[in-house]
Amino acid sequence: MIKIVSDSSADLPIDLIKKYDITLVPLTVTIEGHDYLEKVDLTPKEFFAKMWSSEALPRTSQPSPASFAEAFSQFSADTEILCFTISSGLSGTYQSACIGKDLSDAKVTVFDTLAGSLGHGLQITRAAELAQQGYTVDEIVADLMEYRENMNILVLLNTLENIVKGGRLSKFQGSLAKILNIKVLLERVEGGKVEIFEKIRGKKKFKKRVLDVIQERGTDFSSTIFGITHTGNEEDVEALKQELIERFRPKDIIVNYMGATMGTYAGKDGIIISF
Structure with missing residues (x-):
């Protein structure tokens, strides 16, 4: 039997989490001195409401190795666990899961998705479907390595306000971008990091x-399968979804709110597209 575990940043809709019986290990979100367990104490909608009203950016902290070890240890000895984490290029969660594996007696394979949000989530659902078809853990990992390599992740920044708050851009640069109506497109690059791909002037x-x-x-x-996550701009995302359907005729499109980990940097009306 194969059991799937993931940190909470995968941004999968709740119906898919239930369908594949996925165990989530929550990250911690700190807002104005208060700690919340992601998607346990705080829904994405509640998170964004608090973030928009906060002067400082929220902070996210990876689950402790003990949290992973506890999650792994709840399963029977004959269970094989496949654990997925957000990109090691964005967070220390992968390392924490690996230490948690060593702390437990469970049979665990930790897989670095080199992705965030639904780029992470799509790898989980693919693995779950392969497991249901009778694939072994080694076969699933081999398939996922190729899938991960070919995955595209685009991050659409409508505003640079959170990038400024996070100290990655000066207030002057942020103000200039706002005046010139500059939007920024980022992409996932080698090592699972995110870098600027292009700057474009004007929403259209x-x-x-x-x-x-x-x-x-x-x-x-x-x-x-396209995965689209957003920070509350449902109208824009629905229009984008229809454009994707009409232009590309994909197998499926999964849409969900972005979690705190990626949402903190995506900012107001941010969107992530994974495919």
């Missing part, structure tokens, strides 16, 4: 460029 040009970039990444999307 930004939207067109994102769709063109997706087109450049493939010709046949009939077997592709």
Whole structure:
């Protein structure tokens, strides 16, 4: 029997978490001195409401090794555990899970998704489906390594306000970007880190460029599942979803709120597209 465990940053809809019986190990979110367990004490909607009203950026902390060890130890000795974590290029969660594995007596394979949000989540659902089809852990990992390598993750920043708050951009640069209506497109690069891909002026040009970039990444999307997460801009995301359906005819599109880990930096009206 294969059991899937993940940290809470995967941003999978609750129905998929239940469908595949996924165990989540929560990250800790700190807002104005108060600690919350992600998606336990604080829903994504509640998180964004608190973040918009806070002067300082929230902070997220990886689960402790003991938290992972406790999650692993709840299963029977004959259970094989496949644990997924947010990219090691973005967080220390992978290392924490590896230490948790050593602290437990369970049979655990820890897999670094080199992704965040639904880029992480799509790898979980793929693994869960393969497990249901009778694949072994080694076979699943081999498949996922190829899937992970070919995955595209685009981060659409509508505003740079949170980047300024986080100290990654000066207030002057942030103000200039706002005045010039500059939107920023980032992408996942080697090592699971995120870097600027392009800066585009104006919302209409930004939207067109994102769709063109997706087109450049493939010709046949009939077997592709898109994952879209957002920070509360449901109208924009629904329009984007319809554009993707009409233009690319994908196999499926999963839409959900972004969690605290990626949402902190995506900011107001941020979107992440994984495929």
